[in-house]
Amino acid sequence: MATRVKDQITSQFMVRALELAIRGRGRVEPNPMVGCVIERDGRIIAEGYHEKYGGPHAEEVALSRCQDPGGARMFITLEPCSHTGKRPPCTKAVIDAGITEVHIATLDPFLMVSGRGVKELEQAGIQCLVGVNAEDAKRLNAPYFKRVIRGMPYVTLKWAMTLDGKIATRTGESKWISGEKARERVHVMRNRVDAVVVGIGTVLADDPLLTCRVEGGRNPRRCIIDPLAQLSLDSHIVKTAKEVPTFLVVGKTAAAARLDKLQETGITLLKMQLKDGHVDLEGLLRYLAQKEFTNVLVEGGGNIAASMLTEKLVDKVVVFIAPKVVGGRDAITPVEGEGIEKIADALEIDDLKIGIVGQDIMIEGFPR
Ligand SMILES: NC(=O)c1ccc[n+]([C@@H]2O[C@H](COP(=O)([O-])OP(=O)(O)OC[C@H]3O[C@@H](n4cnc5c(N)ncnc54)[C@H](OP(=O)(O)O)[C@@H]3O)[C@@H](O)[C@H]2O)c1
Structure with missing residues (x-):
């Protein structure tokens, strides 16, 4: 029987394995990020992480770098896989290597693995300890856990606003509210997600590209x-649709001739039933999760932000506040919609992280 750690137990080796795991962010999805450390007599003798989707798993990498794993202990941030997917089962590699003790941060919620990996190791006489640094590991792979368990992608909502809480001037202009460093940060965020979602109001006002301009980076789907x-046929989105995969979420009743023209440009149309003229955002997110989109x-x-928040679809918010004031009662705010009547009903944001990025303030937090 695997020993489940009841109280929060931490290990410096698992901390290292978690540090390694995070290096795969934005490259391994829809797989989870995983790190692995092999230790003997208090010293790390090999380590590795899952670097990219389809590539070797963390355990495989660490074992390939270990000359003599026999009798050593292994620390893995997620339960090793016991089935043949894109790679052979890691449990077999661990058993064949002669590892005698395996510390696992969390079980894998993926049904093909969940609990089976540990069972297989134990049947081979390997002692397993499950739950070491579990909270950190669950936080690290929160998007993967959410998609596998709830069939929804992890949603980050981002906006840039002025000191007086506007995301555009009264004419709808928003280029640029935030400074260069903050905009660079957004490109780093795009480099890590599977898709960027925006409303047509934003595209009509800004004619954005929504690509990732990080050197060596890759574009999210749009x-x-x-x-x-x-959507205008002259827009940057349309002109680049052949290079950057783009979904246009349209109502089933949108004009057929127009849809044909848009489709010819390389855009993929997602036709949805509308409710009161609006797209069912939860339905859209579920569809993206089915397509194995983990981070949106x-x-x-x-x-769009108002609907996402009202429907409780947002996991994390990232806000840039620029030291600028634009004023104007008609200038658009980050969260439009009806709003609420009582402050007591306000959506609260937890676990705030506040920093300075260039000339702007950056606030990250998690809607309660
Ligand atoms: N500073 C920033 O970070 C930032 C970021 C993005 C945009 N902006 C600025 O924000 C402005 C655009 O914002 P916006 O609010 O006008 O447009 P938006 O949120 O980009 O798009 C709104 C459009 O989406 C439609 N829609 C379809 N389904 C919806 C749903 N479930 N919930 C809500 N809307 C849905 C709306 O239809 P209905 O008209 O029928 O409601 C409307 O046509 C521009 O001025 C842009 O420059 C600033």
Whole structure:
């Protein structure tokens, strides 16, 4: 029987394995990030992590770098796989290597693995300890856990606003509210997500590209919520649709001739039933999760943000506040919609992290 750690137990070796795991962020999805450390007599003798989707798993990498793993202990941030997927089962590699003790941060919620990996190791006489640094490991792979358990991607909502709480001027102009460093940070975020989602209001106002301009980075898929298929054929999105996979979420009743023209540009149309003229955002996110999208970045505008928050679809918010004031009662705010009546009903944001990025303040937090 695997020993389950009841109280929070931490290990410096698991901390190291977690540090390694995070290096795979944005490259391994839809797989989880995994790190692995092999230790003997208090010394790390080999380590590795899952670097990219389809590539060797963390255990395989660490074992390939270990000359003499026999009798050593292994620390893995997630239960080793026991089935043949894109790679052979890691349990077999661990058993064949002669590892005698395995510390695992969390079980894998994926049904093909969950509990089976540990069982197989134990049947081979390997002692397993499950739950070491479990909270850190669950936080690290929260997007993977959410998709596998709830069939939804992890949603980060991001906006840039002025000191007086506007995301655009009264004419709808928003380039640029935040400074260069903050914008660079957004490109790093895009480099790590599977899709960027925006509303058509944003595309009509800003004509954005929504690509990732990090050196050596890769573009997320683009997803535009456009019930009436208003996207201009001259837009940057359309002009780059052959190079950057783009979904246009349209109503089933949008004009067929227009849809044909848009489809010819390389855009993929997602036709959805509308409710009161609006796209079912939860349905859209479920669809993206089915396509194995693990991380989604919602970049506005104010009306899409309002619906996402009201429908409790957001896991994390990232806000840049620029030291600028634009004023104007008609200038758009980060969260539009009806709003609430009582402060007591306000959505609270937990676990705030506050920093300075260039000239802007950056706030990250998690809607309660
Ligand atoms: N500073 C920033 O970070 C930032 C980021 C993005 C955008 N912006 C600015 O924000 C402005 C655009 O924001 P916006 O609020 O006008 O447009 P938006 O949120 O980008 O898009 C709203 C559009 O989506 C439609 N829609 C479809 N399904 C919806 C749903 N479930 N919930 C809500 N809307 C849905 C709306 O339809 P209906 O019209 O029928 O409601 C509307 O046509 C621009 O000025 C842009 O520059 C700033």
